[in-house]
Amino acid sequence: MKTDLLADRHIGIQEADLPAMLEKIGVKSLDELINKTIPSKIRLKEPLALAAPMTEREFAEHIAGLASLNKIYTSYIGMGWYDTITPAVIQRNVFENPAWYTSYTPYQTEVSQGRLEALLNFQTVISDLTAMPLANCSLLDEATAAAEAATMMYGLRSRDQQKKGTNVLFVDESIFPQNLAVIQTRVIPQGMKIQVGNYKELEFTPEIFACIIQYPNASGSVEDYREFVEKAHAANCKVAVDADILSLALLLPPGEWGADIVFGSTQRLGIPLFYGGPSAAYFATRDEYKRNMPGRIIGLSKDKYGKICYRMALQTREQHIKREKATSNICTAQALLATMAGFYAVYHGQEGIKNIAKRIHSIATWLNKALARLGYVQHNEIFFDTLRFSLPDHVSAQKLRTIALSKEVNLCYYDNGDVGFSIDETTDLKDVNLLLSIFSIAAEETMQEVTDIPEASSLNRDLRRRTSFLTHEVFNKYHTETEMMRYIKRLERKDISLAHSMISLGSCTMKLNAASEMLPLSNLGWMAIHPLVPEDQAKGYQMLINNLSEQLKVITGFAGITLQPNSGAAGEYTGLRVIRAYLESIGQGHRNKILIPASAHGTNPASAVQCGYTTVTCACDDKGNV
Template identity: 45%
Template sequence: MTAQYYAPVASPQDPRTTFADRHIGPSADERGRMLAAIGYPDADALIDDAVPAGIRTAAPLDLPPALSETGALARLRELADRNTVLTSMIGLGYSGTITPGVILRNVLENPGWYTAYTPYQPEISQGRLEALLNFQTAVSDLTGLPVANASMLDEGTAAAEAMALAHRASKRKGGGTFLVDADALPQTIEVVRTRAVPLGLDVVTADLSGGLPDGDFFGVLLQYPGASGAVRDLEPVAAQAHERGAQVVVAADLLALTLLRPPGESGADIVVGSAQRFGVPYGFGGPHAGYMAVREGIQRQLPGRLVGVSVDADGATAYRLALQTREQHIRREKATSNICTAQVLLAVMASMYAVYHGPEGLAAIAQRTHRRAAEVAGGLRRGGVEVVHEAFFDTVTARVPGRAADVVAAARERGVNLRLVDADRVAVACDETTLPEHVAAVLAAFGVPADGADGADGADGAQDPAVFGEAIPDALRRQSPYLTHPVFHEHRSETAMLRYLRRLQDKDIALDRSMIPLGSCTMKLNATAEMEPITWPEFANVHPFAPVEQVGGYLELIGELEDRLAEITGYAKVSVQPNAGSQGELAGLLAIRGYHASRGEAHRTVCLIPSSAHGTNAASAVMAGMKVVVVKCDDGGNIDLDDLHGKIARHGADLAAIMVTYPSTHGVFEESITEVCSAVHEAGGQVYVDGANLNALVGLARPGEFGSDVSHLNLHKTFCIPHGGGGPGVGPIGVREHLAPFLPNHPLREEAGPRETGVGPISAAPWGSAGILPISWAYIAMMGPDGLRAATEGAIIGANYLAARLGPHYPILYTGRNGLVAHECIADLRKITKETGITAEDVAKRLIDYGFHAPTLSFPVAGTLMIEPTESEDLAELDRFCDAMIEIRREIQRVADGGYDAEDNPLKNAPHTAAALLAEDWKHPYGREEAAYPLPALRENKYWPPVRRIDQAYGDRNLVCSCPPPEAFED
C-alpha cells in the first residue's frame, strides 16, 4: 500500500500558521481562558499591570520579519554552504572523529536525551546518571587516577580549574606561581592566564623538556602529548615538582592514553583534557566535554559535578550527584569554582563512544591514527625533510626552513588544512578519519613522493613493532588494563547498543514526556527545525582554527546572532565566546574589572549582591577577584533600598559593581530597579544584570536601556538551546559601548574579540560552543520581533495562570504590584510542613508518581517549590500539572486529618516503583492503586520510576564515583 502524505490543514478553531504559533503552546482561545482566570481581558492589560512602566522599551524590536521553518532552514543552508569543509590536520586539541550512527541518531538527535534537565531529582535521572558514571569510569581508567568528574566545559577551562585546585591542594596562602610547559596548547595557556590574573596568581611558561627551571611553584602543567606532537616521559618532571611541594597537572589526550602510559602512573596529581575525539564533531570549537581526574586525597575539592553510587529505600543500587560537588554556587562567596553546568550531552556521547567501541576498538582506532602519523613521518624522512620529534602519537612537526607557508598552501590546494607553526615549521595531525590519500596529499605538499604510504587501511599492520618502535618508546607504552567493566564489553552490535540507549532513556523524564516546571531554568521547546542544522557537515565538521576564508558562513551567522542579541538587549556589543552562564558572568565581571583598571581605579573591587541572587553570582565575583558584600532583601523579596544605600555609602569609593537578577530570582518585577542602577552609577560602579530571566523581558524591556551596563544571556534558556541533561550551555555577554573594549578575545583568532584591550579568552574555542549557535539563530529568525514578544507575554501569562490556580491550595510566596508574578512563582510549603510534616521534597517525589519532574526545590527559599511553566506548554499540560498539585494537596490534607498515617503515606513513600507495587508483602495502610494511579488519566500514560527514593546521606558517606563492580548488580 502506498503511503499518503498530506499537508497540514489549519483548524478554523486553531489556525497554527507560523512557527511562533507552534512554539507558543496555548492557542488564542486558550490564552483568553487563562487571562480570564487571572482576571484580565487581554495580554496588554496584564503586561501593563505586571511590568513596571519605568523599564518598558519605547521602540519595538528592530529585527527582520519572521521566517518560516522552510525559509530559516534555507537561509541556514546558504550560510552553511559558505563554509568550506576541508580535511583538517591542524590538531591543537581538536581532532576529526566519526560519530557512530546509533549514537548520532539516538543521543544527539534524540529529544529524550537532549531535552533532559540536570539530574537534581535523581530518581527520574537514572539513565543519564548511569551514562555519566560510564564517562567518569572511562576517564578514570584511561588517566590512571581514581576519581573523575562528570565533565568540564572544555580543556582550557578544565586546566584553569586545575590550577586553582592545585593552589588549594598546595595549602599555600596568597598568590604563587603556576608553571606551564611551553608545549601546552596555546589556547589553554591563555585561558589559564585569564583566570589567574584576578586570583592573584602568576603564570610562567617555560620549555620543560629538560626539567624544571629554578624557582618556587605551587603547580606545574604538562601537555601529553605536547602541542607539537612530542611525547615525553612525565615522570622525571613530576618527581622534581613533588620534591618542591608542587602539584602536577597533566593535560592529556584520552585516545593517546590507550597506547601511552597513563599520567596517573607517572606522578600526575590532576589530569585534564577533552573528550572531543570520542565521537563529538568539531562544531567550530564546541560544545565538547572537558574532563578532570584527580588523585586520592583531593577528590573532595574536585570542581564540577560528580556522580556517585547510593541506594534507594529498598537498598537497591541508585545513582546521584555527590553532595560536595552538587553545585559549587551553593557556597556562594566561599565557592572555589563558579562552574554551574557541565557538558552532559557531549559527555554522554563520549561515554557511549567508549561503550560502543570498548577497549579493543579504542586501541585499534588509536593504533590506526598513530600508524598514519608514522607514515607521514616516514615519508618525510625519506624525502629529506626533518621531523622534529622522534617520539609522537598523532602529530608530526616538520622543519622546512623558509617554506612552511608554501607547504601549508600546497596542502590546502589538495584539500587538506595543516598548521603553520612558524616560518620554518609545519605540524600535521592525524586522527581516525585520516586515510592513505590524506597522507599522500600531505607528502605531496611537502614535495615528497608518497611511496612511503602503503595504502593499508584498518588495524592490520598498525601494531607492527617497527612502526611503534620508531614513534613511541617502549618505556612509555601502556601496560595497564582499562575499561574492564562489563558495560564496555556488552554492547558491540548496533542492536545491543540501540537497546542499551533506549533502556537508559526510558528511565528518565525529559521534555518529550511532560512539562518540566523548573523555576529559574526555562525548560521550553527545543524545536526540531532549530536542532536539525547542527549535524550538517558544513557546521559540524569545521575545525575552530580553519583559515578564515573557509568559515565565512559561520562568521556571518555569528555576526548576525550577536547583532540580534544586541538589539534584543539594548547593548552595543555581544560576545558569544562564554560557553556557559557561569562563564558569561565571569566574562562580564572581568570586563568591569578591565574598565575600572583602564581608568586608574583598579582598587574598585567590591561587588554588591542581593541576598536573593543566584549563587553563581557570588561565586563568579570571587573568581573575578572581587569582594562580595550582600545586600538585604525585604519581606517582599525586593532589594532593601535602605540597606543598599547604606552599603553604597560604606563602600562607594571601592565599589566595582552590583549584580542584580531581573526579574528577580523570586520571580518578581522589582519596581526599584532603575533607582538601584542610578544609585550604583552615581557611586562610580557598574550594573550587572544577570540575564537568567531574560525570557520575561524580550520585546518588553531592554536591560541596556533601563540602566544595566552588562548582562550574560543564557541561550540554553531564553533562546532555546536545550539543557541536554546539564549542558551544553551558551552564556554570551552583552555590554554597553564603554565596556566593549574589554570583551573576551583569543590568541589564535583576531576576529574573536578586541585584540589589544580584551580580557583574554574565557573559553578554549574562539566563539565558544559555536556548533550550537544555529539553534538560537533559527529561533530568533523564525519567531521574528512579534513572535519573540508574544513568547514573553506567554511566559508571563502562564506563570500567573499557575499562580491563580494553585494559590488557593499553596500560598504564593512573592508577588509584585497587583498581586502578579513575572515568569515564575514560588509555592510556599513551610506552613504546610509545620502542620503536617509533609515537606517540599515529599511533594517533589510524589510528583514523580504523577509523571512530572518536580519544580525547583528549596531555591531560592528553603521549603518551597519554584514553578516556571514557559510559553511552550499548552493549557492542557498546564492544567494536568495543576491537577496533580491540587490532588497532592488533598493527599496532604488526608495526612492532616488522620486519613493517612503521618509517616507511612503515599507522599513519604514516593516515588513508587513497579517492583514495590508488585511486592507480595505490601504492608502500607493505603492501596497500591492509590500509590500508582492517583489520577485516572495516569492509566493511559504512566511513567514508572526505576528506583525508589534515594538515600542522600548514604551516598555522601560512601563516595563511589566509578562503575560499581559487577557484584553490585547481582540479585
C-alpha cells in the same frame, strides 16, 4: 495573510488559550498586562528594529544556505580539535533525540537513573584511561578545565604556603595557546602569578605551588615527565596534566607517573568539530582531593532492600550552598556531549578504542619515515599522532600551503616556518596518499602510491601503556548496533526528560529547543569545520556569529557583544571581568566590592569572587525584593 510561525506552535500555548489565561490573571489584553507589570519609563518607545520572524520553512532554507557557505576541507590542524566518526547509532538515538538533548543535571535522581548511568560510564572511561581514581561527570571545555585545575591547586596549598603567600603557577610553554590564554584570564584576579617556560629548565623555588604540563605537548612531542613530577613533589608542588584522552589508550597514563590532576577534552571520542565546540571537558584527580574538585560526581548507592541506584554523590562546590565561599563558578556540565563520549566508549570497548589509536599512530609513524626520505626533518622523537617538520631549503611553508589548499587540505603552520599535521580517526589510505602527494610535489620528488600501512609504533618502551582499561561489563556487551540501540533506549526509558513532561527544577536547563532549531546541528556544513581554518572556509559560521551579534546589540542596546560557551556562569564571569578591566583602564581598579542580593543565583557571588571582587550580601524581603 497569516503565516505559520514557530512561536505559535512550539510550546503548545495557542492563541485560542489566551482569553482564558488573561481572564484568570484579571486583564483584558497582553498590552494591559505589560502596562501593569513593567514601569513605562523603562519600556521601549518603539518596537525593536529586528527583521520579521521567519517561518520554519524559511528558517530551514536560510540556515542551510549559511551552512553551504562553509567549505569542508580535510583539516589536519590538530591543536586540540580532531575530526571524528560519530557512530550513527549514537548520532541518531542520542544526539538527535530530545529525551537526551534536554536532559539536564539530574537533581532528581529517582527520575534520572538512565542519564546517571550514562554519566557514570563517562566517569569510568576517564578514570580508566587516565589511571586516576576519581573523575567528575564533565566540565564545559578544555581551557576552563585548565583554569579550574589551577584554582584547585591554589586551594590545595599547604598551610605554610598559604601563610607565606606562595602564589606562582608554572605553565610549560608547550601547552595549547588557547588553554594558556584562559588560564591567564582566570587566575590573575585570584592573586596568582604565572611563570611560563620550558619544564626542562625549571628550577623549583619556594614561590612555586603548582605546575601545568601537556601530554603529548602542543607540538605533538610525547615527553617523559616522570623525573619532573618527582622533583615537583619534592618541592611541595602539585602537578596537573592536560592529556589527549585517545592517546592514553597507548601511552603510559599520567596516573601511573604521579599526576595530581589530569584534565582535557573528550571531543576525540566521537564528538563533531562544530567549529570548536561544544564538547565535554574531563577532570580527574586523586581520591584525597575529591572535596576540592569542581563539578559533580555520580556514584552508586544501595537502598534498604540492597538494590543498586545511581545518585549525585558529590557536588563539592554547589554554589547555591557555598555562594561566595565556592571556589568554582561551574554550575553545570556538558551532559549531552559527555553522554555521547561515554556511549562511544561503550560501543567500541577497550579493543575498539585501542585499534583506533593504533591505526592513527601507525599512519603517523609511516608518514614520518616517508617524509624523511623527501628531506623533511621531523622534530618529535616520540609522538602519538602529530608530526612537526622543518622544511628542506627549496620548500617554503607558503609553497606547501598553496599546494595543500589546492587539494582542499588544511595543515598546521607554525610561526617559525615549520609545518605539521595531526592524524585522526577519519584518516584513511586515500588521505595518506593525498598528504604524501602534497609534500612530494612541494619537494619536487615523486613518491609511489601506498596500498597498505602496517601496524607500527615509534613509542619508547618505557612510555607504552601496559595496563588494561574499560574492563567493566558495560564496555564489553554492546558492540553491535542493535545491542547498542537497545541499551540506549533502555536507559532512556528510566528517565523523565522535557520530552516527557515539565521539570520544575533547574534554572539553566537546555529547555525543549524546537526541532527546527536542532535539525541544522546534523548538517555537515556545521559539524565538520575545524575552529582554526582560514576564515574564507568558515563564511557561514562568520555570518551566523555576525548576524546573532548584531541582533543582540539591537535587543540589549549595547555597542558590543561577546558570545560565550553554553553556560550562564561563563557569560556572567565575562561580564564581571569586562567591568573590572574597564575600571582598571580608568584608574579605578581599587573599586572591588559587589552588592549581591541574598535571593541571587548562587553563581553570582561565586563568579564575583573568581574575578577578584569582595561580595556584600544585601538582605531581601519574602518576595525577593532588595
